[in-house]
Amino acid sequence: MFTCPACRAASIALVADEGEDDDDATFLQWVPQKPPVKEYPDSVPKAIxxxxxxxxxxxxxxxxxxxxxxxxxxxxxxxxxxxITSGNLVAKIDALYAQRLIYEHVRDAAHEVRFAGNDAAHGDLVDDPISAEEAESIIELMDMLLEGVFIAPAKTAAQAAARQTRKNASPTASVNGTVPSSP
Incomplete structure (x- = not known):
């Protein structure tokens, strides 16, 4: 077992032991072969x-x-x-907010991601590169956007559907499928 010098995660080297001497071992592969990938729920489009x-x-x-x-x-x-396909990224983020797809703080988070991304894209990091800690914060802000646009609305819709299903299955539901209103 080894520690990856980049991510500090555990890695295992698989070797074939071909004799009594350690020098006779043949390296086969590293496990895992790739870094772990963050998984997102199905509500986030696959490409995103x-x-x-x-x-x-x-x-x-x-x-x-x-x-x-x-x-x-x-x-x-x-x-x-x-x-939202027209305009620059500033306009696109502002349109997400204007269309009430995100809250103000998520809009601001998306702009922070944009600022950092622009610095990286335009080579403005020569004298002042983004630190790993700042990049981690940027990734968290990106996840806030995904949570606000895709994940939270899907969870809310699923909960509403479950509630409606429960009400429809209730013995107090009327014959025509409508549920008496709650007090």
């Missing part, structure tokens, strides 16, 4: 979940600038998935 997962994986192995760029890409892809 893949890019957001890439942001997490990049951060995990120490590729800070790549992580921030993928976070910015996730923000833009999220707006496009909601039909």
């Amino acid at each position: 979940a893949a890019v957001a997962g890439e942001a997490h994986s990049s951060l995990l192995v120490g590729n800070v600038q790549a992580a921030v760029l993928m976070a910015r890409t996730t923000v833009e892809a999220t707006a496009k998935a909601k039909g």
